[in-house]
């Protein structure tokens with residue numbers, strides 16, 4: 001039994017109207033995010049047998065987001081941020097109509113694309129959770145998405161200044177709490193946030209390097 | 223509520239119901255064609271079933287084996303569907319899927335690559351060549367996220383966590399739909415010139431299923447109520463490999479990709495039993511010795527495919543037989559072994575979410591131990607009957623459908639990977655079809671306020687009545703009943719019993735009571751889903767009772783084997799004056815050119831591939 005099964009039992013037998021989101025029951029859709037004994041987790045992947053049978057297990061809604069009811073929170077903030085991210089802008093296809101990308105060049109962004117949008121990283125990040133900087137800070141999920149676009153071998157858009165100005169990457173002080181809770185095991189800080197910060201540093205503090213790269217077309221993107 | 227002017231109202235040219243692969247692709251097409259487009263879904267965006275798809279999307283790109291082409295994909299699809307497919311749909315699907323998959327790359331999808339940088343393709347049951355474009359074992363996530371992230375930048379109004387309760391009509395035409403915001407419990411009116419249903423299947427009516435709560439057959443049931451026909455409802459796919467242990471995860475899917483990567487099925491005697499179940503139709507193309515199957519895994523192009531990769535209906539029945547004969551695994555399944563076939567590193571790279579799923583949920587390390595698996599209700603081949611080219615219902619003007627909620631494309635059995643491609647191909651066509659239809663409309667259809675108030679009254683009754691049966695308990699009853707009486711192997715007696723019990727369940731469901739308030743109340747939503755679950759379950763049972771033969775996803779113990787006469791008929795369900803009508807329609811003869819391809823030998827088709 002997992003925590004979600006227990007909640008379903010309670011729902012069916014004792015509290016028909018207990019609100020809780022879920023879909024796939026296999027850690028693939030990222031719907032049943034909640035705080036279990038204070039830890040941000042997917043209820044479908046949290047086994048009851050991992051807890052002491054004597055212990056009371058506490059389930060709470062994600063604290064960062066406004067509560068709708070019981071375990072359901074209003075996560076619309078995330079969808080709003082996503083809409084503001086400049087979309088993928090591909091270069092033209094090869095002459096034979098194909099796109100070519102080498103596996104080793106996409107391994108990194110495939111890691112980011114594993115994200116199931118559970119928003120547990122958003123829940124745990126203190127910039128959103130404690131400092132409430134939703135107005136200025138996109139949060140780790142969206143740095144993952146920005147990184148997956150910026151490091152996409154076919155993408156031609158430039159989002160670097162927005163990553164600083166609009167999405168507020170500077171607020172992140174690399175506590176790595178987001179990485180710790182990610183159920184997909186994505187190395188959010190090491191593989192996405194830090195490299196994005198480095199790009200930014202190049203652009204703003206090493207303009208000569210940046211200009212060189214622009215002229216020669218050689219970017220770290222390669 | 224006194225009249226409909228008090229109800230929140232949105233107006234669109236087209237309302238797409240469902241935001242899985244099919245609905246998203248349809249909405250993107252509608253927006254591209256300049257239609258004012260609305261898209262509504264029961265869950266949050268990106269959580270539809272499509273996100274769960276694992277193995278891959280089928281398209282004859284020919285990247286991994288260049289002998290592949292659309293004709294062979296078409297032939298495989300027809301053979302897998304036991305020649306019950308709508309010929310034209312299978313043709314469109316095979317021809318258009320490569321284009322639809324390539325288009326995803328343009329929108330940012332990152333499939334696994336071949337050594338020369340193209341989209342890599344993997345083997346799957348029933349597909350002659352490695353044909354499934356994939357991303358590890360999370361292909362559905364890649365596809366839904368690509369469509370979602372592309373879609374949010376198109377002019378599409380998206381309504382999340384809103385359940386559409388019923389469709390509205392102006393005479394013979396669609397005029398919109400009534401929905402319920404799950405969060406607030408308030409109603410919403412969508413006025414629309416056309417509606418595209420993309421609501422997925424109805425597998426939640428069974429106890430052991432890979433489907434989530436969303437799969438209550440809403441689309442098929444709403445279309446039926448509106449006067450549309452349903453086709454092929456008797457053909458239900460039991461996926462051969464669902465988890466069987468522990469009980470709480472029973473039914474959760476184990477991707478066919480495990481067998482595609484070389485996984486084998488064993489009974490409790492350690493026998494690779496699939497060699498004993500090779501049907502005649504596939505004998506010429508299936509390995510008949512362990513040695514030949516091993517050569518295939520090593521990549522010998524002359525070796526035939528291992529029997530584990532036979533079509534799903536065949537493998538599911540074989541497992542069922544083994545278990546019934548006492549040769550099952552400890553918990554009533556069989557063993558699926560990849561540990562002895564591939565290195566731990568390969569398994570973790572190619573099947574990461576399976577590795578994770580077993581590790582977390584069953585405490586099994588699949589790189590060391592075999593998995594225990596058994597059949598699970600997975601997919602509806604049947605559904606709303608639509609025109610092959612436009613995707614419009616032939617009996618309700620302006621009602622379109624695409625994706626799993628439709629029927630006909632897959633015939634009696636769907637090949638793995640052919641659903642994701644189906645969503646893309648027919649989603650796009652449905653969008654185009656709706657646009658063409660709207661051009662022909664002389665004036666916008668009118669919404670009839672009586673219809674709207676009726677839908678709202680029915681929904682609020684569930685909440686307002688004093689007392690009544692518990693919706694969860696009723697659903698469990700239905701699931702147990704369908705599992706017992708409308709399972710993999712069916713008989714007349716059981717199907718008749720199912721229909722009797724369905725009458726009782728319908729009576730109970732009419733009195734069901736949801737406790738609590740209207741805000742985010744899952745008990746209420748569950749109660750409202752019951753109506754469609756019961757309609758689709760009844761359609762399956764009635765269609766299954768009438769088809770007296772065994773074919774693909776429909777097996778009758780009392781009528782074994784395919785019957786030639788039945789191969790010439792479709793079973794059609796429609797709403798009658800007093801209850802559900804069932805009839806059989808004669809299938810038109812296939813176009814000669816398509817028949818020639820479907821019945822051709824492989825050599826002939828591979829020959830044409832070279833002069834393509």
Ligand SMILES: Cc1cc2nc3c(=O)[nH]c(=O)nc-3n(C[C@H](O)[C@H](O)[C@H](O)COP(=O)(O)OP(=O)(O)OC[C@H]3O[C@@H](n4cnc5c(N)ncnc54)[C@H](O)[C@@H]3O)c2cc1C
Nearest residue numbers: 240241242244264271272275277386422625626639641642
């Ligand atoms: C575990 C699993 C693995 C699979 N693996 C593969 C695979 O590898 N390859 C393959 O080809 N196929 C696979 N399939 C099948 C395939 O995923 C589905 O058939 C396909 O995704 C269905 O897509 P769809 O767009 O038709 O519907 P879905 O993706 O299910 O979307 C249905 C949408 O309709 C909405 N909806 C439903 N009812 C209502 C209502 N009343 N009001 C408003 N909205 C509503 C839902 O909210 C949802 O947004 C798999 C299926 C499962 C369950």
Ligand code: SF4
Nearest residue numbers: 125172174175176178
């Ligand atoms: S590492 Fe940055 S983004 Fe992640 S939790 Fe800490 S502050 Fe937030």
Ligand code: SF4
Nearest residue numbers: 115116118119121182
């Ligand atoms: S990055 Fe990880 S924790 Fe954050 S939303 Fe995605 S899957 Fe969840």
